[in-house]
Amino acid sequence: MAAPMLRGCCLARRGALACIDGGSRRGRGAAIGCRSSGKRGRSSVAQQSLITAQKSGKGEHAWAAVVGLEIHAQISSNSKLFSGSQVQFAAPPNSLVSFFDASLPGTLPVLNRRCVEAAVMTGLALKCHINKKSLFDRKHYFYADLPAGYQITQQRLPIAVNGSLEYSVCVGKKRSQVITRTARIKQIQLEQDSGKSLHDELRSQTLIDLNRAEGQLRVDANISVHHPGEPLGVRTEVKNLNSARFLARAIDSEIERQINELENGREILNETRSFDCKLGCTIPMRDKEGKQDYRFMPEPNLPPLLLYDTASLPPGADPQQVINIDRIREQLPELPSETREQLVQQYGMLPEHSFTILNEVGLLEFFQNVIKETRAEPKKVTSWILNNFLGFLKQQNLAVNESPVTPSALAELLNLLDRKAISSSAAKQVFEELWRSKGKTPSQIVSEKQLELMQDGEALNQVCLAVMEEHPQVVLAMKRGNPRAINKLIGLVRKATLSRADPTVIKEILEKKLSS
């Protein structure tokens, strides 16, 4: 469930870092608080939900959990944040390393314009205040995959602050009730990615890849529990969570662990932990150094990052040299929440369906293309796409753009159904056939397989009569008032017509004949 919330704000990794704050997750009701390098804003714990201790006998103590997320997301750009070398997924190790990336002495960072624009756009999308002046800092620690001995980040004055993200969660027994929550964004900062260490335990060697463009999303979760009204508990940091599912599981298990520890009279240590997905719980990370002092200092090789809006733009400024926030705002695409709202309004879609449509890459576009070409009801289209189309994709592990069924084909199929040219069971048959035989249109399949509905009323009348004559017992049962008997007859007629007759029409004929 954390997924939609996170998806709204993924950015960075060698790029921006978003600190998400506020809001609550799951039925468990843990509040999402804020964390930023030890400075815990008072406002960050404004939203808390209570958890009743699970152990019996201690139920009088309610626990509240405070969770803050540090989301490292990679900016989609052609070159790296501070160097001209390319970014490419799954490139061979160390094949995209500039002299700066290898931290050769004398090399200097040069800020990538595209990354700044992406950070500003993310800030705007997350309703942040964009700082017109932001600064870069060096964060020092020794690690083999950090060749300069420091990481360039935005510790003191980041590019965007104080945002929020509204998101919806489905609650209730059937998950049918949708409620809106807000996560507060503390800051978005541009940050250089470290390299990647590959540990070869066998030869006790560590191999370093300085390409620095591997993972697209990495989350560190800071978690503490306390009794409401009492000071915040000691927090732990669960590091390197790389999927929304593991993030949710890690947070749940860590909250549970902390409550359990405290209720058994033990203490929570301020420590770094990792999530073991096989064990399903968090475990302490080996941290030889103890507490790190990162010895932050200003990055002297990057001047303050200055942004402008149309009002503050210096006259005669070279557009290549300045970044105009207002221009980026104009380029901001429709945000997912707006799109979902639109789907609900325009097509009467259920809110939970609007989530599904948006969460699958390409599905919204597919939906819109089908809508454009079909006369079928939008609800029908939604139902077909979510139940049949998506089901087939999942079953075969395909992405939307890999589907053998095109939007036009589905639209045509729905049109046939809409004008009652085929029955809905025949439609399903056609759909399966579309999946198998690429290139054929629904109409071709319908005529090849003779799946058209019988439009000839007299012919259907004859079939009904024949079936009634062949099955006098069923007719008798019906006449005696057995309500299920008519269904049996309908089934038999359909079978006799090779499913080409509309059940409602069959029913009408049968009822007419029986009453006469």
Place this chain on the structure above:
Amino acid sequence: VLGRQWIHTPGRVSAALKQGQITPTELCQKCLSLIKKTKFLNAYITVSEEVALKQAEESEKRYKKGHSLGDLDGIPIAVKDNFSTSGIETTCASNMLKGYVPPYNATVVQKLLDQGAVLMGKTNLDEFAMGSGSTDGVFGPVKNPWSYSKQYKEKTKHKAHGENEDSNWLITGGSSGGSAAAVATFTCFAALGSDTGGSTRNPAAHCGVVGFKPSYGLVSRHGLIPLVNSMDVPGILTRCVDDAAIVLGMLAGHDPKDSTTVQDPVKPFTLPSLTDVSKLCIGIPKEYLTPELSSEVQSLWSKAANLFESEGAKVIEVSLPHTSYSIVCYHVLCTSEVASNMARFDGLEYGHRCDIDVSTEAMYAATRREGFNDVVRGRILSGNFFLLKENYENYFIKAQKVRRLIANDFVNVFNSGVDVLLTPTTLREAVPYQEFIKEDNRTRSAQDDIFTQAVNMAGLPAVSVPVALSNQGLPVGLQFIGRAFHDQQLLTVAKWFEKQVQFPVTQLQELMDDCSSVFEIEKLASVSLKQ
């Protein structure tokens, strides 16, 4: 026989090259020969003889075709060994980078090569440019050529005899001592130094050459292995002010690889010859009159001020009230950046790596202990202390505030109408090595940077111009400080001054031996700088 006219400066030698009086290869060979003769000075760490001869050959082809690239084509230059040079070892005079061959050229090096300059080699320095003597590098100290000059020997005849003569040699000052010595001994026509607290101007003053520190941001630092990024500037050492201007014209301007360089394009320029200084206002900062200043330097400083005044300039006393805090403030900022900049030398990617492999941490520790000298390690330790969370506010932030006050002192003075400040460059002339090493590096740096260091805090241009020989027969330099990005105006004033004082060149036995051929040193001594 080639006359003395061309030998003095690139400006003249360039004319000689164009007229075919000498070929680039001949010139290169002369310089290589002088490098060999003056090897005992230890000015060069690496002599790139093969590369130089090849570059000279290419230059010669261009001259023959009449396609010379300009004033620097075929001109021998030297580069301090903390600038990255593609394919040529770059050591920073440290064990840490012994054997390190950069795969790229520093922007300033590339620009000189693009102009056809011939790279003679990489010059000696204090390890990672941390020092004021050029005595603390892993390849040993640089000896001041003036130690062996006729002028000095004559004046010091009465002493030194009986003692081991070899132990009486003088330091060059630093940390760009190798570059200063290389220029002073005619082994090249211009050299690059670096200047963080006075590292170009100090050795220039001690070696009797011009040492110019451009405005911060005017010249790219890309490829300069940093000491203090916020203060480092590539420096230019030449035998006359005009040459410094020529080289500056080639180097100045925006570099996309250095975000701190000026955005506006800088055009090459020729210095005008001032004839009238009556519209100039020269400021004399009273705080620079310190008790430690030698009476001889003080007297030369006064004379210089009087010279301006007698020629009609307005000379006024000004105040830079925060000067005395400069050194301690510099210490905090410098060591903090050093701690950060040196973090990359961990033995993994390049440079020295120890034999210990029990753990990565143990490897780091031993590599850094073996790779850095005491001075570097000491600064790293101090810097990390200042950057600790609990100390940051009390040291680093305070030092930054003081830095702002120091910079504002200069702004205020220049806003009051002063065009250029005139100060001593050093407290006294060069001292013998034996005396110099009685104090540790930190004390020496604190003393020796006293007049030069505040300029780096403020990012201003400054130039040390040799003014006269002391009673001991050693050079003394005076410093001019200009407004930020008014480098051209500063050099114009310095050029006028240089012309008035007519500083002599060194009369060095090793050079005089050569006088039968081209280096007519006796005559050069009295050569007017007028072209």
